[in-house]
Amino acid sequence: MLTSVTQSSRLNAFGSYIKNLLDRLSFLGALPLLSPGLVFLLVFFFIPVLILLGISFQTDFLPGTITNLTLDNYISIFSDSYFIATLIRTLVMGVAVAVSTLVIGYPVAYHITRLESSQKRAFFLLLVMVPYLTSVVVRTFGWLIILLQNGFLNTFLRWTGLSEGVKLVNNEYGIYIGLVHVFLPIAVISLMTSLGKIEPSLEKAAQDLGASRLGVVRYVLLPLSKQGLLGGFLLVFALTISSFTTPSILGGTTEVMATAIYTYVGYLTNFNLASALAIVLMIFAIIVIVVSNHLGQSRGEVV
Amino acid sequence: MVSQQTKRRLESLGYKLVLFGIYTFSIFPILIVFIMALGPSQRLEFPPSGITLKWYIAAFSQFSEYIQPLIFSLRIAIIVGIIATIFGTLAAYALIRFQPRFVNGLQGTFSAPLTVPQVVIGLALLVFFYQLQLPLGEPALIIGHTVIAIPFVVIFVTTSLKEFDENLETSARDLGADKYQTFRYITLPLIKAGVFAGGVFSFIVSYNNVPVSLFLIKPGGGTTLPMVIFQNLEYGFTPDLAAIAVIQMLVVFIILGLVNLVTDVTEIF
Structure with missing residues (x-):
């Protein structure tokens, strides 16, 4: 009788642990909604600004090359x-x-x-x-x-x-x-x-x-x-x-x-x-x- | 006692005069464009010696100079409004499901384009397209305008989602609605004002833009109306330019009016 009570309370604890974990992971379900905007800004905003930063440390402007970094x-x-x-x-x-x-x-x-x-x-x-x-x-x-x-x-x-x-x-x-x-x-x-x-x-x-x-x-x-x-x-x-x-x-x-x-x-x-x-x-x-x-x-x- | 009363009256009068001055300062520069476009003279007259619509007719008859750019601007702004509203609304909806410490970081990511000067965004995209050997023109303009429009949608929709009672969604689910149905019939109607505000703002941001368009317009290709006005102002202006400027402004008010038919505009702002 006593053991079954502790067992069930253990089960309950385990269950709530799993529930907690699932709650914490629930944001994964939100990722598909988030990603179109996030990817768009990554590709057309963050990467271009980084490239701009790269260009600012160069003295030439050729497609696809990042060489000779300088503070000139x-x-x-x-x-x-x-x-x-x-x-x-x-x-x-x-x-x-x-x-x-x-x-x-x-x-x-x-x-x-x-x-x-x-x-x-x-x-x-x-x-x-x-x-x-x-x-x-x-x-x-x-x-x-x-x-x-x-x-x-x-x-x-x-x-x-x-x-x-x-x-x-x-x-x-x-x-x-x-x-x-x-x-x-x-x-x-x-x-x-x-x-x-x-x-x-x-x-x-x-x-x-x-x-x-x-x-x-x-x-x-x-x-x-x-x-x-x-x-x-x-x-x-x-x-x-x-x-x-x-x-x-x-x-x-x-x-x-x-x-x-x-x-x-x-x-x-x-x-x-x-x-x-x-x-x-x-x-x-x-x-x-x-x-x-x-x-x-x-x-x-x-x- | 009397002197103090007169002092109070003088202060009150001064305050009213100051307010009148400031409100005039605020709207006069816009009113004067209307006045200029209505006067019959080629040069500016104040007060105008008559009222005529001939500059509007002149503006409308210059199809390739003014009307084509107007249509081009409208098309881009509508597409930008749709894309930015979809991306921004989905993101905002997902954002509030994250734990608070992630929310701040992600909100920062989505509002980042607001903190960077638009000229810098325009130049960065120009360099990006050049480096990838991609063409400039309409797709580039849509992309550039969408970058600066997304933050507004995210901000507007997140604000209305924060005011929204999540229990309503839970109840809908408990009553057997699936995720899509819950969003479609419960969430969306309740955040409608925020979504509309985001869409309208995206449209306006794109429709009025100069600093990003400047870098992304294809030389010899289609150009936007604000760019036409911007470039003409460098060489002096004519009343028909004032007329098309008024038309450009009226389009925004017409759209706000149309939105008002669907939802209460004052609720948005």
Whole structure:
């Protein structure tokens, strides 16, 4: 009697062990579902990027050969003042656009999160999302119409007699304006997640205690939305240094990293140098994203 | 007391003016393309001296310059939307069945193309096709756009799967449904919004793309509409280019409208 009980409990233990093992192996059943996408990305994304890495350490570009690895391309990038200037311009642009979108986006994010009706929230969110949903060529087209020498803004300035006209395209200003416009929605959404969590009663309390509106922003809202500010900064920075189309149209001959890569392929057909530039840009972008994900996870939030 | 009240009012007025300025900044550059395309003059006039549709007619009559690229773009975007949605949905469905420590790694793998600048992806694929002596053109464009679209589908579908109650699937199985039936009749209807969002986003990502297309278009072969506009803008622009840009933009809104008939768009975003 007693033995049969222990036997059956042993059997039970064995059964649950097997069940446990099967549960752990159950992901094998998911492999067929996972593999089409995984194989696709492996073949058409990870392997091409690895080949690009290989090419960046070579000085020739022949099919199917990887020989004579050298640091020449990287040395010529970092010893050329033009590349250094382009790299610095790209990074400064990243900081300037990220800071500007956060400053401009802050009142908007506050406005949307404090709206009572969800319909109004959806409307204003859509209003600010429009640039992001519109094709990049269309919105840059709009900026050209506004910013060109004989464009909307300069015509207006001449009409008022304020200025003889300002040069706002084919330089850093054009790139800056265009990119702030595109990435404003990203900053707004990033800030909305933080601002949405702040109890409106806290602001009311501060105001009742005599704080001005700006005082509420300075001492209540800003400290409590640090997370959104940081996450938004990193995200917009990464997107800015990666962007190509807007800088290409509005910057003209003023290059950033992404446009320089294309120049090296399209006009100079120097694939090796272009690859090295691409790897440098990619490393900067990945570092920023990894830092941003890490910060998000360590506070239990996804940025 | 009165001075403080006026101060509050001024602050409130300032806040409203700032908001008005920012919302205008946000939509004005897009509105002005519409205005430009409606004005009768070859040069930009503001306000326009009249309203005409002649630039739209001009745009539509330039078949090989504008309409062929539009059709080409639409075809590629539809194919990319379908492939990316299938691959991404299957992957997302499988992902949540993995143990959490694998999920993070695999999700990272599937969202990796988002972290790499698109110019780099375009160049990497160009080098890859060259090294393998494969031709550029439509298949290459579809592949390149699918690479950047898959992460969006995976993210959208995983999000809706996380909100989904797994007990519903278990119940369906207990009641005798097989794996396929469970997926078809229980899971899929419940994650429909996420799948649609992924598909629509994939379409838009492909349809608007420049940085990847730039490297993968076959010289002398078919080209996409964003590439046509991009290249024309380098040499200055004409009102018929503004008209085709408006058409390019409207296609996206029409598609969002059509999707809205099938499922609630606000539910997606």
